[in-house]
Amino acid sequence: MEASTNQLPGTLSPLKAPRKRKRIVISCTECHRRKQKCDRASPCSNCVARNKQSLCHYENESARKQQLLEESVNRSAEEGGVYSVIKPAESNTAAQFSAFGYAKSNGSNNTTLGIFKKIEDTDTNGALISNLQSTSADHSGLREKYKSLIRQLPAKPFIEDLVNTYFQEVNLQYYPLDEGIFRDLLKSWNNLSFSTLNKGPLELSGDLQFFPGLLFQILALALQFQPPDYDPSLESLKYAAAMSLDDLATDYSESGSQILCLLGKRNTTLVAVQAGFLRTQFMKNCGLVPESWHNLSQTIRDAQEIGLHKEVFEYRRKLEATPEEVLENLWLEQLRRRVWMLLSLWDIHMAVVLGRPTTIDSRDGKPIFPIDAPIPKNRREMAPALRTDNDPPTPLTMLLWNVEIAAPLWDIFNLEKEDPRQNNIAKVEKMHKLLNQITMHCPPFFRYQNPDTTFDHLPECSWLPAARQYFRNATNFTIMALHRPYIFTNPSSRTAALKAGLEILRAQRAYFELIRVNHYKMFTLVLNTFDAIILCAAIYILHPCENGEDLDDVLQHFHFCMERFDTMSGRNTMAKGALQVLKAIHVRLKRALNQAKCPVNPLPTPAPSSGSASNNESPPELEIKREAPAPSVYPPPPHTSNEQNPTSGSPYTLPTISNLTTTNPPVSAPTPSTSNAWDAFSAPLPTPLQNQNYDFSSIAPLQPMHDLLFNDLGTVDGGLDLNTAGMDAGWSGMIGADAGAGAAAWQFEGDFGNDSFWGFMNSYHP
Template sequence: MADIEVAVDGRDERGPTKKRRRIVISCTECHRRKQKCDRELPCGNCRSRNKETSCFYEAGAPTAREHEAHAGLYSSEQNDDDETKQKSEPLSSVASSWGYAQSGGSSTLCFLQKIERASTADGEDALSNASAPGQASHQDTFAVREKYKGLIRLLPARMYIDQLTEIFFADLNWQYFLVEPQNFNELLEQWSNIPFRLLSSRGPEALAPDLKVFPALLFQIIATALLVLPKSLHESFESLKYAANMTFEDLAIDYSESSMSILSLLGTKSLSTTSIQTGFLRSSFLKYTANVTESWHQVGKTIRDAQELGMHRDSLDPKPKSNDVESVLLNQWQIEKRRHLYMMLGSWDIHMCLILGRPGSMNYRHGFPTLPIDARFTLASDRSKTPVIPREEGVDPPTSLTRNILLYKTMLPLRDVLDLEPEGPCPRDWSKVLKIQQSIMDIHDATPAAFRIENPDRQWDHLPELHWLHQARCLSEQMFHFTLVALHRPYIFHREESRLEVIKGSLGMLEMQKRMFEGLPPKSWKNWQLFYGSFDAVTLIASIYILFPYENAEFREIAVQHCHWTVERFATMKDMNPLAKSALGVLRAVVARLVKAVGNCAPSSSVSPPVDLLRHNSNTTTPTSTSKTFGSTPTSSVGMASIEGSFKGHSESVSSGAAIPSTAEDSTASIPTMMPSGWDVSQDANGFTSMAPYFPMADLIYKDLTVDQIDNAPPQTDSDSLLLGDSFMWQFEGGFGEDTVWQLLNQHQPSGNESG
């Protein structure tokens, strides 16, 4: 008894035994639900339950990640049993890094997550097995945090950010409306209020998904704004430069690369809507800086990221965080934002396919999400209290979203144009082409009044926030003409009506480019839209008239005029637009050959065009009004009358062995006899059936299309100054093949004005 009393007395002297407290390493939601937590922020369980905002870790007790980082990074020695304490990574996280989709209810990753949750439902012992997915070591966590801090240090001061973002929203954002000003300002305020201690101790893991990626979006916005920085502000921003002879474009490229470094650092597991906005802005930035190939690749990658987030399916739309009205309304606006972004990605994808002759990243046969609602909304509205109400046409002013929906609908027929490509220049069923053309005309007839070229609704033109309406009208009309050109371009070497449609469509594009260029300040000359429409249109017009100089005489004069004006525009903006500079020599050589083929009928640049191109387009007959057929191919009666007139007017110029075909059935077989004397055409008996598809801009970018210029060659486009004996001294060079138009034009041996 004495011994027992002594023992008791000794225990009392030592005091009560302290209860050991297990370190809580899971988030509060997983700890409460007794689920395994992957310890991300937000974790996988909270993301799957749409509880991202409820996912946080206890501040009182250190998490296992902080404890391990401190022990692994700041101590030179580790205990022998450290490796035994490190548990294996959850199989669902490993599967995610292997590429399995994180969205959708029937994916392999979803089943693995359900199995793991079921296996740990009875207790919390398995919580200690969780580790941060995608992190191979503690050093990686520290490296990510320090790298992230190093990148965000490159952001300029808030004073410069405010000025550059104002330029971006005023001059650039209206084109695609990728960034909503209200949402951006909210994120900017949240970012500005983040304490440095949080970034220094926990890094990006402590931030919400959108806020984590926000610096990348901010870098892209200020980089794009620097490209159009007015000269009056150059002196104010000189302090941002950190190297001698550095230009603002160099600084913009640096900022844009920093943006992509942040996205690469965070990886695909940190994807959010802000990530898609950033990737999209990066594509636009690459186009502005003449990196079209890189822009095409970036669009494809951004589409994949959007599909990873489930933007391609209505069934994968996010759910409200709660059942209260504010959460439901905010969630609905978030859905509209996702659908708008994916719609614009689809527009860019199909457009670049038809320009560059490259495959797209979207398979439209798998379906497409619902288009966003053209909603009535003002910047002063509170989205948590504002429902998504459709805008009333003619009553509510148009928005950038109104223009984007019109742009997408205008390009819808291009999907069917892509489906016709495998059939080549001679489709089996020509009625498919006519059906697509009719759908293009129907969509154009349904253009909202505010965006029409003819008799537009101008009641909102005076509003400062709608200063872009004039440009939007020109761009919308230009896109309509482009769809017609893209539809008929594969058939210009085989069908007269297709050549007529391409000429009229190209002239319509050039007219819209001319109108838009006249109203733009020099800082906007970098816009790639001023390049692609003009370059493709001029090369197509010139090639058609050079190869078929006796057709479409009623459009020759205005065609040569617009070609000359386009060369002048490119020469004016070549120092600001790298694409225009690279294409100027090609355009001069093409226009010189056109002038030699049909005669120089262009006045000075101060003379306005005498022909109303839109009136020509309004008189274009639909596929149902025909006078002659090529098999099942109808031909415009107006076009055929003018073509026949041009044949009669130039019959004396045709050699005695050249027979003008009286019917369209004979036109393909008689193409070589219609060509001027002096041509060396190495084609088969059927004319141009073996000619490669014609994508002028793709040849310029991918085939390095240039002009072999002799030293001290004159810059004029006058064909006589470009002749060396009986051939042109400017020859096309590049990686194009022998079956291309460029090789055919190199063989052209002019022998005087063929048009007479």
């Protein structure tokens, strides 16, 4: 005591050693940082409730498992041993609420989960109690099933080659994946040790859990787009005799789908959504369009589960986040927006083409779209910035313009429901005038007439020429879809739909000449073409005396279309089925034109050349009225050339009938040397439909692809050989002699109703 009292004020007393923490941290890093009670699951319920599964990991894995084992033994002893009834944990946590189906991403809404989260936020001492955990047997079964599926992945060299094929041939079509982000995930997957994989998927982060499902879909699509002379080394991937690459691709795609089903829906991530979309694309290429429509709907629900449909990306910047991590999350936000935009595009397009309902409700509004930003090589060094005019277009630029073209489909889809009896012609005309203005905003490098070819020589822009024809196709499909329900009752709609359909056929032919054989499986080569050719044929079958100036072009493209379908039929199952229907329609069209003779002097149309002559063809006639239209209040499309109206002082002219025919040669009667389909009309015969005064308003709107795919549209041989009905006999025989006695007995077969176009064709024998 004396020594201590006499101690000088400046001297330091001996300090005690700091107390060391004896308890081992067994909570996950997120719960430890937030000072919350952790249930030590993987991922824990707190991270699940906060949608932060990817951040849930443990610093001391062995201590965590030991603690869980001890708690399990103690709980089993307290509740009567291992044979006692398992009692559910009494908890009012957000994690357990989400198990009842409440959306985790909508916690701020006025739902039970949202109300509870507000209460929980005010309780600083509140702790989240664990969800019901699966038994060890369940984890073991999940682990073994997961391992059995990932064992089907090929060796890494094959994966690398097929992934390269996918990004070179497939990803550019719709751009659902960011190659840099995918490569990072692939590297992380390849670095996983066997011991880690042996523990099962629950030991992996959310994205890595679903990554093999995405990888399987990529491999399947890459195998679909292999050329005929593919690498012989791929033969070693086949495990049975007489097995094709298509069979192997189907196996891979189904394995990827099984992984998504195995992991369930509660911990869905963006990778799972991307895998679901690729599965939809694969099924459409296989001709399984009804199945792909169902899969697309399920994928959209998965996307809504993780909040892709919301305008704000729920990412909170962490204080300890580095600038590189912040930049990477900005690009992730752009990717999330892009994927949702792509799903919205497919949803409305499939609904209009197939006559099916949409999964997305248009009343929910349009979320924020991604900006047209060139993706850098390193996302951690540059923030998203809008592409300038000097920057070459990217596949994202193509996707954004595709969405711009397809946006009116939502209004067209709603109009079909609002006007089931096709009476609102005034609204159709108004919408058509607005559709005419789409081409005004077309970027110069996407125009099919007088395009800006500045970037065509760049290797990364090799897709530009084909994209121009694709957009030409898509623009006219929107116009055709608007008028298609009215073709049986309104002459102006027949003219507008016919001209749009003919322009689709021109674009599809030009597009077909730009692709290679390995692209023949693309469903886009059949969908719009089949719709357009059936619509054009139906118009001339039922009204052969109208639109005579376009008959030659329609007949030529009918022949070209049949040739394309015949060429693709070995690789495209939809083309094979559609070809049979076209040959049967050919018989009806032949007989209808043979019996019709109308006072029409059409313009002589030269046959298109075998090359890509479609780029120089006249633009489509978009005006509804056949007479000279009134001056339009809208400016003309910017790509219209001055040569169309040399007397006009304005650099642009409206694409009206009078302007399009200004520079054409005078209309004259066909000469014997002119190849004109109307020359074969030898005698004026009355049209049977005119005598019957048939009420065309009773026919249901024409939807050829819907009937082909959903109603099993087929044909029944009534005595006429399909193989010689059109192609083998030569196109010159289409208009001439009678089609034969068997034509009258020709029938369509399927589940369509009696009021459908096909039912009418079965009773129509001109």
